Amino acid sequence: MLLVGLTGGIGSGKTEVARRLAALGAVIVDADAIAREVVEPGTSGLDQVVAAFGPGVLTADGRLDRDRVAAVVFTDPDARARLNAIVHPLVRARTAELVIAAADADPHAVVVNDVPLLVETGLAAAGHYDAIVVVAADPATQRRRLVEQRGMAPADADARIAAQAPLADKLAVADYVVRNDGDLDALDAQVEQVWAHLAARAGRTMRA
Numbered sequence: 001m002l003l004v005g006l007t008g009g010i011g012s013g014k015t016e017v018a019r020r021l022a023a024l025g026a027v028i029v030d031a032d033a034i035a036r037e038v039v040e041p042g043t044s045g046l047d048q049v050v051a052a053f054g055p056g057v058l059t060a061d062g063r064l065d066r067d068r069v070a071a072v073v074f075t076d077p078d079a080r081a082r083l084n085a086i087v088h089p090l091v092r093a094r095t096a097e098l099v100i101a102a103a104d105a106d107p108h109a110v111v112v113n114d115v116p117l118l119v120e121t122g123l124a125a126a127g128h129y130d131a132i133v134v135v136a137a138d139p140a141t142q143r144r145r146l147v148e149q150r151g152m153a154p155a156d157a158d159a160r161i162a163a164q165a166p167l168a169d170k171l172a173v174a175d176y177v178v179r180n181d182g183d184l185d186a187l188d189a190q191v192e193q194v195w196a197h198l199a200a201r202a203g204r205t206m207r208a
């Protein structure tokens, strides 16, 4: 099994890269999806968040109101630390379960852990991954995608981009860089090249 960290700035194209790697044979372990799963209704994760922040963080149908939580932690570092102290260990545990299951199912699996904040959370420095893939896009490209394809206000897009570690910090931990300022064909070609390296390192037999 080869454990790969995949990261990049907001709107850089991580999801597009993950989708292509999955089509080529990778197992994707999506940190954002897991972070939602561990606070689904009925989980101890949600109980802990409500105990820490009060029932005001729930929607009328008992789900976590993610916008409200985001608004609270965006301006309050202590609240953010409390939330992370609940959610991060749950995400780590569930991630480990999924990685172990993938390795059990296929000893030559390439497991790609898609983690938007891989650098910001210190995971990249922890030596946890066999390889790190960074999707790199210029801030101007990120901004254009967030505004045109996500309908974000330009000032919000700028604030979200500025709140993350700069691209240079991400590039500093990269074993493989996928440049995504061009079109999707250019992305395909690069992902195929990176996959060839990853698959070889995992001992996968390449198809002709």
Ligand code: ATP
Pocket: 008, 009, 010, 011, 012, 013, 014, 015, 016, 017, 116, 145, 149, 180, 181, 182, 183, 184, 187
């Ligand atoms: P986030 O961190 O916000 O989840 P992301 O890094 O996963 O973002 P994507 O969702 O993959 O980014 O890409 C952002 C948007 O830009 C999507 O609508 C995606 O389809 C589009 N996109 C990504 N790469 C390209 C490209 N090379 N050409 C055209 N559109 C692209």
